Amino acid sequence: MTNGKNIIEVVTEHKPGVLFKVSNLLRRRNFNIETLTVGVIDRKTARIIITLNDDGEVREQVIKQLNNLVEVINIRELNPQNTVKRELALIKIKVEDRISRSDVIHCIEVFRGQVVDVSRKSLIAQITGTPDKINAFIELVKPYGVKEIARTGITALERDKKEGGTS
Amino acid sequence: MALSKVSSIVERINGAEALLKSLKKERVEVIFGIPGGATIPIYDVLYDFEGIRHILARHEQCAAHMADGYARASGKVGVCIATSGPGATNLVTGIATAYMDSSPLVAITGQVPTNMIGKDAFQETDIVGITASITKHSLQPRSPKEVPAAVKEAFYVASTWRPGPVLIDMPKDVQVNVEDVHFPGKVSLRGYKPDKLKINLNSVKEASTLLNKAEKPFILAGGGVIISNASKELLELSEHLNAPVATTLMGKGCFPENHPLSLGVIGMHGTYPANLLVSRSDVILAVGMRFSDRTVGNFEAFAPDSKIIHLDISEAEINKNIKVEVSVIADAKRGLKEICKQIKALNKPKQRKDWKELVSKFKEKGIFNFGKSKGKIYPPQLLKILRTILPKKAIAVTEVGQNQAWAALYFKIYHPRTFITSGGLGTMGFGFPAALGAKVAKPEVPVVDIAGDGSFLMTSQDLATSVTEEIPVIVIILDNRALGMVAQWQRLFYNRRYSHTYLNKVPDFVQYAKSFGAEGIQVESYEDFKQAIREGLSNEVTTVIDVPIPKEENVFPMVPPGKELEKLIMKVDET
Numbered sequence: 001m002t003n004g005k006n007i008i009e010v011v012t013e014h015k016p017g018v019l020f021k022v023s024n025l026l027r028r029r030n031f032n033i034e035t036l037t038v039g040v041i042d043r044k045t046a047r048i049i050i051t052l053n054d055d056g057e058v059r060e061q062v063i064k065q066l067n068n069l070v071e072v073i074n075i076r077e078l079n080p081q082n083t084v085k086r087e088l089a090l091i092k093i094k095v096e097d098r099i100s101r102s103d104v105i106h107c108i109e110v111f112r113g114q115v116v117d118v119s120r121k122s123l124i125a126q127i128t129g130t131p132d133k134i135n136a137f138i139e140l141v142k143p144y145g146v147k148e149i150a151r152t153g154i155t156a157l158e159r160d161k162k163e164g165g166t167s
Numbered sequence: 168m169a170l171s172k173v174s175s176i177v178e179r180i181n182g183a184e185a186l187l188k189s190l191k192k193e194r195v196e197v198i199f200g201i202p203g204g205a206t207i208p209i210y211d212v213l214y215d216f217e218g219i220r221h222i223l224a225r226h227e228q229c230a231a232h233m234a235d236g237y238a239r240a241s242g243k244v245g246v247c248i249a250t251s252g253p254g255a256t257n258l259v260t261g262i263a264t265a266y267m268d269s270s271p272l273v274a275i276t277g278q279v280p281t282n283m284i285g286k287d288a289f290q291e292t293d294i295v296g297i298t299a300s301i302t303k304h305s306l307q308p309r310s311p312k313e314v315p316a317a318v319k320e321a322f323y324v325a326s327t328w329r330p331g332p333v334l335i336d337m338p339k340d341v342q343v344n345v346e347d348v349h350f351p352g353k354v355s356l357r358g359y360k361p362d363k364l365k366i367n368l369n370s371v372k373e374a375s376t377l378l379n380k381a382e383k384p385f386i387l388a389g390g391g392v393i394i395s396n397a398s399k400e401l402l403e404l405s406e407h408l409n410a411p412v413a414t415t416l417m418g419k420g421c422f423p424e425n426h427p428l429s430l431g432v433i434g435m436h437g438t439y440p441a442n443l444l445v446s447r448s449d450v451i452l453a454v455g456m457r458f459s460d461r462t463v464g465n466f467e468a469f470a471p472d473s474k475i476i477h478l479d480i481s482e483a484e485i486n487k488n489i490k491v492e493v494s495v496i497a498d499a500k501r502g503l504k505e506i507c508k509q510i511k512a513l514n515k516p517k518q519r520k521d522w523k524e525l526v527s528k529f530k531e532k533g534i535f536n537f538g539k540s541k542g543k544i545y546p547p548q549l550l551k552i553l554r555t556i557l558p559k560k561a562i563a564v565t566e567v568g569q570n571q572a573w574a575a576l577y578f579k580i581y582h583p584r585t586f587i588t589s590g591g592l593g594t595m596g597f598g599f600p601a602a603l604g605a606k607v608a609k610p611e612v613p614v615v616d617i618a619g620d621g622s623f624l625m626t627s628q629d630l631a632t633s634v635t636e637e638i639p640v641i642v643i644i645l646d647n648r649a650l651g652m653v654a655q656w657q658r659l660f661y662n663r664r665y666s667h668t669y670l671n672k673v674p675d676f677v678q679y680a681k682s683f684g685a686e687g688i689q690v691e692s693y694e695d696f697k698q699a700i701r702e703g704l705s706n707e708v709t710t711v712i713d714v715p716i717p718k719e720e721n722v723f724p725m726v727p728p729g730k731e732l733e734k735l736i737m738k739v740d741e742t
């Protein structure tokens with residue numbers, strides 16, 4: 001499970017092979033990637049959000065090496081305190097009787113999630129939020145029986161410098 | 168053809184022609200390669216294409232090393248070309264060699280047609296994937312009209328900032344198809360803007376103040392000084408500071424080795440004064456170098472009492488291997504210029520008499536000094552003789568092993584780009600083809616390959632190229648009939664257990680050379696050798712000089728791997 005300690009934002013050319021080059025460099029330095037999400041920003045640009053769990057100097061150095069890739073336009077480490085982190089999870093939960101079904105649905109509502117599929121013996125919940133929130137939800141519904149989990153991994157944006165804001 | 172006129176015109180041509188025309192626009196004069204199924208369309212255009220010489224190698228690895236040697240001798244981009252599959256994979260060692268030494272190389276490979284890629288077609292290899300971690304950049308144009316921009320981008324990336332190899336993978340249909348092709352005048356890459364690199368004048372100031380205050384300044388110069396053509400600036404700063412200069416293996420030649428402040432090469436096979444003085448300094452300016460393990464020895468114990476200033480073009484090199492006090496991110500020329508300017512503005516040059524005396528004391532103890540011979544011919548003595556015969560601008564190339572270490576230690580170099588060696592990868596077999604490439608770049612100067620017998624046998628089939636293409640060089644085989652350097656380690660660190668390092672007395676190198684139509688000479692004495700070199704210098708074909716030396720000869724000084732530079736071995740007591 002991820003705690004998203006180190007969040008690296010890589011803005012790259014949107015071209016085939018770029019993700020390969022980025023991850024290849026991380027592989028070479030033996031990093032265990034916790035999450036990695038890629039999304040297109042515009043026709044020519046993509047944003048990769050990588051979370052690692054590594055405090056060492058190697059991380060700082062690998063960021064500089066990533067920056068040397070011709071396709072990398074911009075790279076920086078996001079300050080976790082000042083970053084909005086979101087993840088989406090789909091969780092298939094066993095609901096074998098009416099009582100557990102209504103309990104689980106209640107939990108989902110508390111977490112402001114959605115029931116996106118219901119079948120006779122299970123349902124699929126969709127939860128978005130910080131990784132911690134998703135972890136908490138999973139813990140909560142575990143007693144009912146969690147059949148499968150799919151998580152997107154973290155995507156993140158740093159806040160502009162201003163007062164207020166929530167995480 | 169007036170190049171500038173053509174560039175604005177759209178032409179209806181195939182991708183192969185677009186490729187060659189683009190190369191010509193980059194002022195490419197020569198390419199090194201071997202054709203194959205996936206490059207026939209390119210070779211078909213080349214058949215009567217004017218203005219580009221093609222040199223037919225006998226192995227793609229050699230084609231890559233030739234292009235690399237050409238690049239290192241000239242400072243221009245070297246170009247090699249190979250077919251898909253085995254042709255492409257044969258380039259890999261050459262590309263990796265260029266990558267490790269930051270040499271500007273453009274490697275062109277044929278590829279199976281785009282609709283076959285990924286389907287395990289005949290002679291398909293994923294060469295872009297294979298070379299991803301040994302290239303600075305790679306491109307695979309998907310239609311003829313993408314070719315000129317790809318070539319432009321490849322040359323721009325290969326030759327600027329910290330140079331390196333770039334791959335252009337050309338699918339066959341891209342070579343064959345005809346399209347309206349436009350030749351762009353320039354490239355712009357959002358993620359790569361070396362000309363926008365700004366030097367931080369505050370760090371320059373910090374560096375200058377530190378150097379100016381130093382009582383015992385020391386300069387460590389690497390290949391970056393040669394790449395950015397900064398020898399003049401280096402000389403100026405070193406003389407102003409009275410700072411001795413040691414070079415890395417890659418930096419050899421960036422500072423004239425007959426200068427009173429020159430200490431020669433530092434590192435595993437570095438000189439006595441370079442390796443000992445570095446830790447007696449108080450401030451070290453490291454420029455255009457990356458603190459490789461072969462240079463530093465023991466990372467923890469490198470010059471513990473000195474403050475280090477690191478001037479390099481790549482920020483990723485700062486604090487990678489050695490923690491430094493001050494860093495300046497700039498190319499060596501610009502950085503040295505600024506530092507020099509600042510220091511001169513600070514005050515009058517300090518004399519630093521005590522330091523100067525210490526430097527000359529250490530130098531007297533031996534810089535190009537050597538031990539005793541075991542046989543009739545002792546390589547350091549031989550190289551000293553060679554130096555007196557060759558003109559100062561002659562180019563010396565080395566193979567890898569003892570030959571390389573002897574050349575680094577005992578063959579003085581006076582000019583940048585006249586010493587060519589595989590420093591980072593240590594590729595046996597690099598020397599001979601690189602020598603051919605250097606000779607193509609500089610036909611007017613003599614080129615010698617200081618070789619070991621093991622290395623030479625790895626690429627010597629390209630004697631055929633040398634004879635056929637009329638590229639005469641001199642190969643000096645320090646022939647110990649052994650993988651000498653490995654044997655030396657076994658002698659010193661593995662109890663003389665010579666596991667698979669002694670070679671049989673084959674081939675007869677004289678007959679071997681002659682069978683290619685080259686000249687072959689065996690020498691038994693220094694007198695013979697002088698005579699052979701003179702012959703070699705006037706021969707119109709390549710001359711292979713076989714110099715038998717004892718198997719058990721050691722290269723000294725040597726720092727045992729991973730040890731402090733201070734712990735260099737000067738000799739061993741042998742029975």
Ligand SMILES: Cc1ncc(C[n+]2csc(CCOP(=O)(O)OP(=O)(O)O)c2C)c(N)n1
Pocket residue numbers: 566567568569570571593594595596618619620621622623645647649650651652653
């Ligand atoms: C391609 C390659 N294979 C193996 C090695 C390991 N190696 C380093 S030095 C050396 C011996 C070189 O022998 P030779 O060329 O005869 O030179 P000498 O040391 O005898 O001068 C070997 C095998 C290497 N550097 N490169």
